[in-house]
Amino acid sequence: MNIMELLKPLRNKQIESYTDTDITGLSANSDTIRPGDMFVCLPGTKSDGHIFIQDAAQKGCSAILAERIVENRPPGIPYIIVPDTRKAMAILADQFYEHPSYGMKLIGVTGTNGKTTTSHLIERILSDYGHSTGLIGTLTMKIDAYVEKTTHTTPDAIELQAFLRKMKDRGAEYAVLEVSSHALAMGRTRGCDFKTAVFTNLTHDHLDYHRDMGRYLEDKALLFTGLGNSYAGEEEKTAILNADDPASAYLAARTAVQTFTYGIREQADVRARDIEIRPDGTYFRVKTPVGEADIRLRISGEFNVYNALAAIAACLAEDIPLEDIRRSLASFEGLAGRFQRIDDGQPFHVIVDYAHNPDGLEKAIETARRISRGGVITVAGCEGDRDKAKRPLMASIAAGLSDWAILTSDNPRSENPEAILADMTKGIPPQDEPRWEGIVERREAIYRALSYAREGDCVLITGKGHEQRQIFAENRSVPFDDAEVALEWLKAAKFESEPSGKRRKH
Numbered sequence: 074m075n076i077m078e079l080l081k082p083l084r085n086k087q088i089e090s091y092t093d094t095d096i097t098g099l100s101a102n103s104d105t106i107r108p109g110d111m112f113v114c115l116p117g118t119k120s121d122g123h124i125f126i127q128d129a130a131q132k133g134c135s136a137i138l139a140e141r142i143v144e145n146r147p148p149g150i151p152y153i154i155v156p157d158t159r160k161a162m163a164i165l166a167d168q169f170y171e172h173p174s175y176g177m178k179l180i181g182v183t184g185t186n187g188k189t190t191t192s193h194l195i196e197r198i199l200s201d202y203g204h205s206t207g208l209i210g211t212l213t214m215k216i217d218a219y220v221e222k223t224t225h226t227t228p229d230a231i232e233l234q235a236f237l238r239k240m241k242d243r244g245a246e247y248a249v250l251e252v253s254s255h256a257l258a259m260g261r262t263r264g265c266d267f268k269t270a271v272f273t274n275l276t277h278d279h280l281d282y283h284r285d286m287g288r289y290l291e292d293k294a295l296l297f298t299g300l301g302n303s304y305a306g307e308e309e310k311t312a313i314l315n316a317d318d319p320a321s322a323y324l325a326a327r328t329a330v331q332t333f334t335y336g337i338r339e340q341a342d343v344r345a346r347d348i349e350i351r352p353d354g355t356y357f358r359v360k361t362p363v364g365e366a367d368i369r370l371r372i373s374g375e376f377n378v379y380n381a382l383a384a385i386a387a388c389l390a391e392d393i394p395l396e397d398i399r400r401s402l403a404s405f406e407g408l409a410g411r412f413q414r415i416d417d418g419q420p421f422h423v424i425v426d427y428a429h430n431p432d433g434l435e436k437a438i439e440t441a442r443r444i445s446r447g448g449v450i451t452v453a454g455c456e457g458d459r460d461k462a463k464r465p466l467m468a469s470i471a472a473g474l475s476d477w478a479i480l481t482s483d484n485p486r487s488e489n490p491e492a493i494l495a496d497m498t499k500g501i502p503p504q505d506e507p508r509w510e511g512i513v514e515r516r517e518a519i520y521r522a523l524s525y526a527r528e529g530d531c532v533l534i535t536g537k538g539h540e541q542r543q544i545f546a547e548n549r550s551v552p553f554d555d556a557e558v559a560l561e562w563l564k565a566a567k568f569e570s571e572p573s574g575k576r577r578k579h
């Protein structure tokens with residue numbers, strides 16, 4: 074794309090040097106930049122993109138977008154200054170990829186927990202109904218059967234717009250996007266013309282980044298305030314809100330578009346009752362403006378009722394008949410690491426779940442309690458280089474709500490795992506008979522939890538869900554998959570079926 078064409082939507086820019094040139098791509102990373110790309114200098118949290126200008130120039134970048142002049146600016150390369158390169162990058166990415174979100178129906182899902190589950194439920198219902206649908210989220214980026222790997226829940230603006238372009242070119246009618254609060258705060262989705270915004274819930278997480286719950290909510294609200302800014306198309310827009318979450322009233326007040334609510338406890342447009350939580354799934358009756366239905370989900374937990382209700386509301390807003398929604402939900406077999414059952418014939422439940430914040434952990438343990446015929450043994454850890462305030466809260470929930478908690482490591486990243494564990498255990502009130510122990514090594518913690526289980530118990534392994542690696546200092550990571558580790562132990566323990574039930578061989 075010609076440089077002037079690319080820069081057209083940037084209102085506030087200063088062109089320091091200029092040559093008429095073609096821009097063949099955009100990049101904010103001097104490591105992976107290709108000749109012909111415009112280099113966007115982002116002031117980051119770890120380093121400053123401006124210091125890599127020379128590097129990018131040597132690799133053949135075609136232009137530079139910066140926030141200031143730097144010394145030894147490479148001659149002969151167009152150099153443009155804008156007040157905020159991150160915001161400008163999103164606008165340029167939308168322009169470069171020729172507004173891929175226009176003309177597709179974009180459904181954005183945000184909230185502390187449940188984004189991935191809700192997004193996949195929506196995607197499944199839409200595609201079962203015959204719509205060509207793309208999805209971008211924590212687990213994957215996909216367009217119908219075509220799949221790419223992701224590194225982030227919401228990729229940066231360049232990767233995001235490039236993938237939306239792929240969706241548009243392949244004929245997708247819908248794009249379901251998981252929109253993280255980091256993405257909203259950093260403007261990664263600027264330029265996306267959302268038709269629908271779905272809110273799951275707001276509870277404590279990511280305060281290392283957002284600083285407090287008020288600012289966290291403000292960042293989440295950006296998805297809803299942004300609904301009013303239509304770049305293209307005049308289709309009706311909707312905010313789908315959780316009537317049982319107090320943050321929804323604020324979001325409703327902040328959006329100019331119509332709202333559609335779901336819930337269990339408060340009055341809502343889409344409401345569930347007669348909820349039954351079983352080991353093999355969840356059953357409930359849903360009342361909607363277009364009728365009632367009995368829903369069967371193959372995933373356990375009241376929290377998954379909320380996720381299903383959000384998906385039902387979003388799909389009713391797309392005029393999908395309730396009966397089709399019911400059928401799709403009944404066939405959804407769940408996602409890797411989201412209250413995932415691990416079964417090797419053992420006489421107790423083993424669940425791998427991605428709960429990595431206080432509310433998620435509480436909900437996961439409550440669900441384990443509902444399906445257990447005995448006790449609940451929980452394995453929980455906390456992340457390194459992330460919100461430290463969660464640590465004592467999560468430890469207190471794990472030890473307080475389980476019959477036995479094994480506190481361990483999650484991804485320690487640059488931190489000392491023993492120190493993370495010590496931060497966690499500070500949150501546990503002294504008890505006459507402690508109901509927890511600490512085992513830093515995660516594999517050993519999982520093995521130990523499984524070895525304690527007796528018939529009917531539930532072993533709940535939380536924090537890493539689908540993740541396949543454990544991350545240590547200096548980005549060193551080792552293969553680690555909770556489900557595989559649990560299966561390793563179960564296979565070695567050799568459970569087998571007997572006519573009288575399951576029993577352990579050794």
Ligand SMILES: CC(=O)N[C@H]1[C@@H](OP(=O)(O)OP(=O)(O)OC[C@H]2O[C@@H](n3ccc(=O)[nH]c3=O)[C@H](O)[C@@H]2O)O[C@H](CO)[C@@H](O)[C@@H]1O[C@H](C)C(=O)N[C@@H](C)C(=O)N[C@H](CCC(=O)O)C(=O)O
Pocket residue numbers: 101102103104114115116117118119120121122123125224225226227228229253254255256
């Ligand atoms: C806090 C955060 O989100 N940081 C993201 C941000 O990094 P940053 O701005 O701090 O970048 P930096 O490392 O300081 O570098 C600054 C600039 O210099 C450039 N650089 C750097 C080194 C070099 O040699 N050459 C070079 O050009 C970098 O490419 C970057 O443009 O921009 C980077 C590029 O887009 C992201 O990879 C990075 O995500 C980090 C790795 C991350 O872990 N993010 C997580 C917290 C995140 O975003 N999570 C949410 C999900 C949260 C939820 O579940 O709700 C997500 O959407 O995934």
Ligand SMILES: Nc1ncnc2c1ncn2[C@@H]1O[C@H](COP(=O)(O)OP(=O)(O)OP(=O)(O)O)[C@@H](O)[C@H]1O
Pocket residue numbers: 184185186187188189190191211226251273274376377379380410411412426427428429432433434436437538
């Ligand atoms: N509606 C919900 N309310 C509370 N907790 C939930 C809800 N849905 C899921 N969880 C918990 O959060 C975990 C992650 O679920 P999911 O991946 O759907 O959320 P997410 O918002 O996409 O998470 P992330 O922010 O990591 O992308 C689940 O394993 C479960 O423990």
Ligand SMILES: N[C@H](CCC[C@H](N)C(=O)O)C(=O)O
Pocket residue numbers: 429456457459483484536537540
């Ligand atoms: N979406 C969460 C995932 C945390 C999962 C945990 N296992 C970790 O890797 O820290 C985050 O970005 O904070």
Ligand SMILES: [Mg+2]
Pocket residue numbers: 188189190210211212226251
């Ligand atoms: Mg997710």
